[in-house]
Amino acid sequence: MILTVTLNTALDITYRVPSLRPYASHRVSAVTERPGGKGVNVARVLAALGHEVTVTGFAGGTTGRILRDRLTEVPGVVDALVPVSGTTRRTVAVVDERSGGTTQLNEPGPTVAHAEWSAFQELYGDLLASVSAVALCGSLPPGVPVGAYAGLVRTARAAGVPVLLDTSGAALRRGVAGRPDILKPNAEELAELTGFHEPLRAAQDARRRGAGTVVASLGPEGLLAVSPEGRWRAAPPSRLRGNPTGAGDAVVAGLLSALVEHRPWPDRLTRAAALSAATVLSPTAGDFDRPAYERLLSGITVTGEASAAQVSP
Numbered sequence: 001m002i003l004t005v006t007l008n009t010a011l012d013i014t015y016r017v018p019s020l021r022p023y024a025s026h027r028v029s030a031v032t033e034r035p036g037g038k039g040v041n042v043a044r045v046l047a048a049l050g051h052e053v054t055v056t057g058f059a060g061g062t063t064g065r066i067l068r069d070r071l072t073e074v075p076g077v078v079d080a081l082v083p084v085s086g087t088t089r090r091t092v093a094v095v096d097e098r099s100g101g102t103t104q105l106n107e108p109g110p111t112v113a114h115a116e117w118s119a120f121q122e123l124y125g126d127l128l129a130s131v132s133a134v135a136l137c138g139s140l141p142p143g144v145p146v147g148a149y150a151g152l153v154r155t156a157r158a159a160g161v162p163v164l165l166d167t168s169g170a171a172l173r174r175g176v177a178g179r180p181d182i183l184k185p186n187a188e189e190l191a192e193l194t195g196f197h198e199p200l201r202a203a204q205d206a207r208r209r210g211a212g213t214v215v216a217s218l219g220p221e222g223l224l225a226v227s228p229e230g231r232w233r234a235a236p237p238s239r240l241r242g243n244p245t246g247a248g249d250a251v252v253a254g255l256l257s258a259l260v261e262h263r264p265w266p267d268r269l270t271r272a273a274a275l276s277a278a279t280v281l282s283p284t285a286g287d288f289d290r291p292a293y294e295r296l297l298s299g300i301t302v303t304g305e306a307s308a309a310q311v312s313p
């Protein structure tokens with residue numbers, strides 16, 4: 001069983017418009033709505049790969065109810081969300097059909113009360129007893145302390161559960177100090193954390209700040225991993241055109257999926273890069289295109305070198 005934590009779950013709405021223009025009124029040509037927030041997306045991909053996944057975090061109000069109803073339709077996913085009195089947020093992705101570009105609007109999320117945060121922490125400690133890995137994903141809703149992830153990372157490590165962190169801003173800055181086994185920033189988050197724009201230098205700096213392994217998602221350039229066991233780059237065969245929403249979540253799913261199968265780093269990166277590329281190619285935002293994934297598995301190029309190995313999770 002793998003655990004994904006999404007403290008700020010969301011009902012993800014995607015609007016498609018023929019051409020997006022600021023300050024103009026638009027006719028929406030298609031709408032989709034689905035359970036989201038980064039850890040929920042990770043869970044959906046893991047379940048599609050055949051893993052059993054438990055989803056925790058918070059859900060409340062009408063949107064929270066819709067999200068939980070829709071989660072029951074996803075085979076392999078167990079709902080362990082903690083109810084809150086506030087209302088789960090929506091996120092809106094607007095896809096411009098002409099350019100293919102996506103504009104994302106993320107609401108802040110409900111305010112979580114102190115007692116709700118305590119209830120979550122207690123449940124999280126219990127869930128760790130029966131999982132083989134945990135991913136902590138996404139932004140923090142109001143009311144959750146900014147150092148929350150550092151504490152959740154430490155709890156997982158104390159329980160002997162490998163822990164991956166994927167967040168941004170102050171939550172990332174504080175969370176990395178908890179020493180996550182794997183940190184999965186994108187290029188922008190990594191540069192904001194470290195002040196370095198060159199990914200290798202930035203990844204090395206993030207390791208100094210506490211991350212065991214850093215796997216940076218670099219958009220069309222693929223992935224860069226810097227770990228105690230070596231450094232690698234994984235790249236898709238060609239530049240891909242499509243919707244990148246959820247591509248980072250697919251990377252997290254690929255890394256965890258291969259981690260719990262005890263695969264070496266090059267295999268983990270191949271799986272993560274193929275899933276990420278197959279997500280960009282999928283017509284539905286956040287889903288991956290399975291035939292493309294299977295094709296891409298043999299088309300990902302991994303370059304790099306192993307160092308004299310110390311084994312990391």
Ligand SMILES: O=P(O)(O)OC[C@H]1O[C@](O)(CO)[C@@H](O)[C@H]1O
Binds near residue numbers: 012
């Ligand atoms: O928690 P945030 O950083 O606001 O990100 C949430 C959003 O990101 C996505 O997971 C895409 O990665 C959307 O599903 C949306 O819910």
